Amino acid sequence: MISSLPLCAISFILVSTTVFGAECGSYTIQWINCSTVVPYELLPSTLHCGQLTVPMNYEEPIGDMNNVTLHFAMYRPQNPKGLINFNPGGPNGEVPSNIWELALNTSTAEPLLPLIEYDILGESTFCSPTTEGEFQLLQEAANQYATSCNDQSKPGLIETMSTNVNIQDWNSVRQALGYDEMNFLAESYGTFGAARYAAKYPQHIGRMVLDAVLATGLPNVKLLEWEVESVNNLLLRSDAYCLNDTACPYRKEGKGSIVKAYQEAVAMADGGNSSGVSSSDFRAMAYLNFLDTRPKFPALNQALYDAIHQGNWSAFNYTAYAPYYTPQLMAVLPTVCLDQDLQNHTFAYFESIQADLNAVDRFDMKYVQDLTLVPLCAGWPFKGQPNRKVYSEAAMLLVTADFDLNTPANSTFYERLQLPNTTLVVRHGDDHVSDVEPGPVRNIESEYLASGVLPSATNGTLYTVYPPGCKPGPILNPYDVPVGTVAGDIE
Numbered sequence: 151m152i153s154s155l156p157l158c159a160i161s162f163i164l165v166s167t168t169v170f171g172a173e174c175g176s177y178t179i180q181w182i183n184c185s186t187v188v189p190y191e192l193l194p195s196t197l198h199c200g201q202l203t204v205p206m207n208y209e210e211p212i213g214d215m216n217n218v219t220l221h222f223a224m225y226r227p228q229n230p231k232g233l234i235n236f237n238p239g240g241p242n243g244e245v246p247s248n249i250w251e252l253a254l255n256t257s258t259a260e261p262l263l264p265l266i267e268y269d270i271l272g273e274s275t276f277c278s279p280t281t282e283g284e285f286q287l288l289q290e291a292a293n294q295y296a297t298s299c300n301d302q303s304k305p306g307l308i309e310t311m312s313t314n315v316n317i318q319d320w321n322s323v324r325q326a327l328g329y330d331e332m333n334f335l336a337e338s339y340g341t342f343g344a345a346r347y348a349a350k351y352p353q354h355i356g357r358m359v360l361d362a363v364l365a366t367g368l369p370n371v372k373l374l375e376w377e378v379e380s381v382n383n384l385l386l387r388s389d390a391y392c393l394n395d396t397a398c399p400y401r402k403e404g405k406g407s408i409v410k411a412y413q414e415a416v417a418m419a420d421g422g423n424s425s426g427v428s429s430s431d432f433r434a435m436a437y438l439n440f441l442d443t444r445p446k447f448p449a450l451n452q453a454l455y456d457a458i459h460q461g462n463w464s465a466f467n468y469t470a471y472a473p474y475y476t477p478q479l480m481a482v483l484p485t486v487c488l489d490q491d492l493q494n495h496t497f498a499y500f501e502s503i504q505a506d507l508n509a510v511d512r513f514d515m516k517y518v519q520d521l522t523l524v525p526l527c528a529g530w531p532f533k534g535q536p537n538r539k540v541y542s543e544a545a546m547l548l549v550t551a552d553f554d555l556n557t558p559a560n561s562t563f564y565e566r567l568q569l570p571n572t573t574l575v576v577r578h579g580d581d582h583v584s585d586v587e588p589g590p591v592r593n594i595e596s597e598y599l600a601s602g603v604l605p606s607a608t609n610g611t612l613y614t615v616y617p618p619g620c621k622p623g624p625i626l627n628p629y630d631v632p633v634g635t636v637a638g639d640i641e
């Protein structure tokens with residue numbers, strides 16, 4: 151579920167049907183000169199910066215001890231067509247810079263076309279900063295991180311960083327901007343908030359795009375099992391890629407050579423012939439460096455060869471990667487750990503999950519990123535809330551891809567059982583989140599945001615559309631789906 155590198159976060163894109171400022175909510179926005187916060191010289195007139203002070207805890211009245219200031223950036227065209235809340239997921243990365251990039255037109259990923267007709271807001275609330283023994287170390291690390299985060303923030307803030315509070319913040323901003331309706335372009339962890347917002351404020355939602363869905367109410371173990379199945383499928387996708395890639399060093403060895411190479415590398419690491427890279431580091435790096443988020447199949451295939459045949463294991467060196475990775479992992483904890491009520495904080499529980507996962511781990515890959523969240527959240531000192539399912543009959547667009555690892559297609563299918571009036575698009579290919587992949591599925595999202603037109607039933611090579619009431623078929627065989635640019639692969 152965590153989208154790694156960069157971990158994006160909770161943000162907003164807002165667009166309006168009325169000229170903004172016409173109506174005020176309970177709290178008043180303070181607009182500020184963007185030059186004081188945006189590190190660029192020439193700022194376009196479409197870029198606006200503001201802050202809104204809201205209660206930290208919405209159960210209590212706002213006051214000296216109970217307020218927090220949300221900081222946001224907005225992109226505001228001349229005559230906005232409406233308000234879109236854009237959540238790139240994460241959670242808890244830095245968000246407003248997404249909006250600067252959009253306003254400055256410096257983003258490397260081209261934004262969905264209709265966005266530029268809307269007001270866009272980016273908001274973030276984030277704090278600045280295999281054995282039982284290892285389990286305890288992670289617990290302790292999370293506890294220390296929470297303590298230091300808490301010391302550096304407004305007292306009590308860290309306890310209110312849940313998605314349930316965040317959706318109330320979004321609603322406060324919507325109201326303060328004077329919009330009745332908010333559209334959503336939610337990605338990844340952002341979908342978790344978008345679905346909750348739709349259920350809590352049904353009268354205030356417009357067009358909803360939920361792309362790469364983290365289902366509400368999904369038990370941890372199920373999510374992890376599906377991630378394990380997905381990462382195993384991705385090894386087969388890398389194999390399928392190799393068969394069709396003239397530069398792949400294993401191509402002549404035929405089908406299955408990449409799975410074999412993976413297992414050979416594990417055996418070498420276990421035998422101490424891997425320049426000090428342990429097999430658990432190798433597994434973690436194959437996942438984090440190559441298969442996560444937007445898989446890099448050609449690079450993985452080459453790196454396996456370089457390790458096994460050239461003795462170059464540097465691409466699997468977790469020690470070198472950790473200083474970069476760990477802070478990003480820690481940054482998700484304030485929200486992720488509050489969004490679930492982890493009932494059991496013991497190592498025995500952790501081991502019982504691992505045993506469940508082994509049963510679906512075809513190629514014995516062992517590592518799954520979100521499993522690390524179990525010991526980390528077990529050490530989190532603030533109590534989470536139960537992760538309840540939400541229900542909404544609103545029409546929406548749900549999007550997934552067969553081989554998404556971070557939010558497996560099954561997670562999107564699961565959420566759809568609770569959102570029965572949604573149109574589902576399954577992109578046949580790789581990668582987490584589809585609105586960044588040029589192609590027909592991105593166009594469907596764009597079209598829906600622009601005009602409200604949902605796609606009709608289709609069954610094609612690149613994607614399949616299931617209108618409300620139609621159940622999705624099984625996830626396709628990794629060898630039956632084309633590889634390459636059409637599948638979103640990095641060449």
Ligand SMILES: *[C@@H]1O[C@H](CO)[C@@H](O)[C@H](O)[C@H]1NC(C)=O
Pocket residue numbers: 183184185186
């Ligand atoms: C914003 O601040 C910059 C630099 O301090 C200044 O040059 C500019 O005139 C200010 N803009 C407005 C609208 O006040």
Ligand SMILES: *[C@@H]1O[C@H](CO)[C@@H](O)[C@H](O)[C@H]1NC(C)=O
Pocket residue numbers: 203212213214215216217218
């Ligand atoms: C928010 O709290 C600060 C103290 O932390 C106080 O100075 C300020 O007046 C409060 N604002 C509101 C709107 O309650």
Ligand SMILES: *[C@@H]1O[C@H](CO)[C@@H](O)[C@H](O)[C@H]1NC(C)=O
Pocket residue numbers: 255266
């Ligand atoms: C953004 O820049 C690209 C070129 O990098 C250009 O084609 C496009 O028209 C620009 N968009 C806007 C809204 O200015």
Ligand SMILES: *[C@@H]1O[C@H](CO)[C@@H](O)[C@H](O)[C@H]1NC(C)=O
Pocket residue numbers: 375376377379380383558560625
């Ligand atoms: C998806 O879930 C179904 C059960 O609901 C399971 O049989 C299947 O193996 C899962 N597929 C993947 C790729 O996780």
Ligand SMILES: *[C@@H]1O[C@H](CO)[C@@H](O)[C@H](O)[C@H]1NC(C)=O
Pocket residue numbers: 421423457458459460461
């Ligand atoms: C270690 O790997 C190298 C290739 O990187 C190989 O030449 C050597 O035979 C291996 N040694 C053992 C003990 O497996």
Ligand SMILES: *[C@@H]1O[C@H](CO)[C@@H](O)[C@H](O)[C@H]1NC(C)=O
Pocket residue numbers: 424425426427463464467469470
């Ligand atoms: C791994 O990285 C560490 C720290 O950067 C370095 O000391 C070590 O030599 C590297 N090992 C390999 C196999 O690249």
Ligand SMILES: *[C@@H]1O[C@H](CO)[C@@H](O)[C@H](O)[C@H]1NC(C)=O
Pocket residue numbers: 453456462463464465
């Ligand atoms: C080892 O592989 C890395 C890329 O994974 C590359 O940057 C480095 O130059 C290689 N080292 C040697 C000695 O070939």
Ligand SMILES: *[C@@H]1O[C@H](CO)[C@@H](O)[C@H](O)[C@H]1NC(C)=O
Pocket residue numbers: 493494495496498499502
């Ligand atoms: C925690 O999980 C373990 C392993 O499944 C179990 O033995 C233990 O009873 C559980 N503890 C609690 C408090 O539920």
Ligand SMILES: *[C@@H]1O[C@H](CO)[C@@H](O)[C@H](O)[C@H]1NC(C)=O
Pocket residue numbers: 543544545571
């Ligand atoms: C489902 O969506 C359609 C079209 O968007 C709408 O006409 C219908 O009323 C919705 N059904 C429910 C139960 O909300």
Ligand SMILES: *[C@@H]1O[C@H](CO)[C@@H](O)[C@H](O)[C@H]1NC(C)=O
Pocket residue numbers: 609610614623
């Ligand atoms: C789509 O077509 C494939 C064959 O090309 C078929 O196996 C699959 O069941 C079809 N799916 C739907 C939803 O019609």
Ligand SMILES: *[C@@H]1O[C@H](CO)[C@@H](O)[C@H](O)[C@H]1NC(C)=O
Pocket residue numbers: 394631632633634
């Ligand atoms: C392999 O590549 C060729 C040429 O680029 C392409 O036509 C074909 O569809 C690809 N096959 C797969 C399975 O992706």
